[in-house]
Amino acid sequence: MHGLVHKTLKEYVVDRTDDETWDTIVDRAGLEPTLYLPVSYYDDAEIDAILETLSGMATQDRRAIERDVGRTLAPELLSTFSAHVSRDWTATELLAELDDVYSDIETATDDTSLPAISACLESDHGVVTYETHRDTTYCGMAHGILEGVVAAFDGDTTVTETACVDYGADACRFRVDLE
Incomplete structure (x- = not known):
């Protein structure tokens, strides 16, 4: 998946909590800490693991979290692909x-x-x-x-x-x- 999604998901979590919570989610998801670059590509399994872990820790279900992340991602996509819109x-x-x-x-x-x-x-x-x-x-x-x-x-x-x-x-x- 495009790195912009990974980067935005991390920003979404950190903006609503803090860096320590992000580190906890990454650890519980069994992932290595990664600097997500918006122009790189990463395995979908990382997004799945983070979303599953986040929904297990949060009061929202995964689908609601995905939707909220999507709303957060939209301005980033519009900015990235502004030459087309x-x-x-x-x-x-x-x-x-x-x-x-x-x-x-x-x-x-x-x-x-x-x-x-x-x-x-x-x-x-x-x-x-x-x-x-x-x-x-x-x-x-x-x-x-x-x-x-x-x-x-x-x-x-x-x-x-x-x-x-x-x-x-x-x-x-x-x-x-x-x-």
Whole structure:
């Protein structure tokens, strides 16, 4: 997985607790302390171990933590891939352009491990579909990322999960209500 995810997860934990708690989570997860670089790639198993350990120590379940991490990750992704997104867009324009933006990012990063993402617009909402080849789906994180990204373009937009592979669907789908 892209190092930006690992780095943001660490920052998420440290910002809400402290460095000592992060060290405890890494130790309990059975991992070696690592300086996560945003441009490197790391094993998904590290994210899984950290999320499992964190959810075991916290009062939230893993999916809620993933979603919150996703919202935290969204601004980092927007900053990293800012050359592909116009900050003047509305949430509707973002959804209309999402397939092209995502294709540009895939081409620019030459990363075959990215999930498949697509969007379509209806009269008053958009539908974003998320599919991953990973063993762990990270649907909660995808939900949070989408919430964070569309909030950056329109603070009043609501994102609702309407289908999820974790509950038997063929892909995760999110309804984005547009104002």
